[in-house]
Amino acid sequence: MAALKDRLSQSRNVLITWDGSCAQDALQRFVPEVQALVASGGKVNVENLERLISSAHVDSSFDTVLLGLVPGSSAVHSSDVLAEAARILKPGGTVLIQEPVDPQEAGVSPLRTPKQLSSALTLSGLTEVTQILEESLSTQQIDKIKERLASPISDVSSVTIAARKPNYEVGSSRQLSLSRRPVTVKPSADPAAVKLWTLSANDMNDEDVDLLDSDDLLDQDDLKKPLPSSLRASGCGEGSEKKRKACKNCTCGLAEELEEEKSKSNAPKPASSACGNCYLGDAFRCASCPYLGMPAFKPGEKVLLNPGQLQDS
Numbered sequence: 001m002a003a004l005k006d007r008l009s010q011s012r013n014v015l016i017t018w019d020g021s022c023a024q025d026a027l028q029r030f031v032p033e034v035q036a037l038v039a040s041g042g043k044v045n046v047e048n049l050e051r052l053i054s055s056a057h058v059d060s061s062f063d064t065v066l067l068g069l070v071p072g073s074s075a076v077h078s079s080d081v082l083a084e085a086a087r088i089l090k091p092g093g094t095v096l097i098q099e100p101v102d103p104q105e106a107g108v109s110p111l112r113t114p115k116q117l118s119s120a121l122t123l124s125g126l127t128e129v130t131q132i133l134e135e136s137l138s139t140q141q142i143d144k145i146k147e148r149l150a151s152p153i154s155d156v157s158s159v160t161i162a163a164r165k166p167n168y169e170v171g172s173s174r175q176l177s178l179s180r181r182p183v184t185v186k187p188s189a190d191p192a193a194v195k196l197w198t199l200s201a202n203d204m205n206d207e208d209v210d211l212l213d214s215d216d217l218l219d220q221d222d223l224k225k226p227l228p229s230s231l232r233a234s235g236c237g238e239g240s241e242k243k244r245k246a247c248k249n250c251t252c253g254l255a256e257e258l259e260e261e262k263s264k265s266n267a268p269k270p271a272s273s274a275c276g277n278c279y280l281g282d283a284f285r286c287a288s289c290p291y292l293g294m295p296a297f298k299p300g301e302k303v304l305l306n307p308g309q310l311q312d313s
Contacts, residue, residue: 014062015046015057067097089165101117125166129162141156297302
C-alpha cells in the first residue's frame, strides 16, 4: 500500500479489477483501504477482469486503474485488457499493474518476463513505464499459479509496474504556436571598402587595355581535327575488322558508324539484267526479267513511272 499512497492521493475516480484467483475477503478488505487513500470525495469502482472489455465505461473515465493488485491475485492480463485500461484512463492517468512473471526468460513459460510486460504496456498506448517492485513468491503461491495455468513453471516472481497515459486525448488537435524570428538588420558596409571594390567606366582607359583575340591563343595542333580512333574508349572497337563491336553505352560514335554500315549492307541491290536487253522493252525481255511491264528506257537510266501509268486503263 505504500506504493499506492502517493499515487492515489490526487485521484478522484479509481477502478479496481479482480479475478477468480482473488479471495472474497481479500477484496472486501482491499477496497476500503483504497477508498481511504483517494482524494476527498473520490469514488472507487470495482470491476471483474473478465468483464472489463465488455463494460460500458466511457473514454477517459478514471484517474487510476489498478490491475491485479488485490492480494492473492495471479491474473495474467491480455493485450486487450491493457488497451481497454488505457482507453478508460483520463489523459495523464496512471495504471498500476501487478502480475506474476518468469524472471528466468526460459521462453517456454506461459508467463511474460518483466521486460515483455513493460513492452506490452507501451504497445497499448501508455508511456513512462516504470517497474516499482519485484518480489519473490512463496511455494504455496507458486503452486497455486501452476495449478491455475496448468503448466509446469520452474520459477515465478511478482512485479508491480506503473505507467501513464499521455496528456492528450486520442484524435485531439492543438494549434502550434510558432515563434517568429527577430528581424535582423543588415550591417552597413564600410564606405572605404565599397569605394575600393567599385569600378566605374571612368576608371578604365581603353588605350591602356590590351585586348587579346581568343583565336591567337590556339596553335596549329589545337586546330587539327582529332582522329575518331583517338576518341574511343579503351576496349571499344576491339576485334577483327569484320567483327568490330562497340562497347556498352558507346559515346565515341562507333556504334552509329557500325549501324550505318549495317544498314548499307542490308540495302536492296539494284536488279541486274541477264540478257542485256531489258532497256529495249517487253518484246526483247526474257520471262524472268525484273522490268516486265515497264516501258523501254535508256541504258543506265533510272526507271521512273508516272502515277497515272500505274492506274488500270
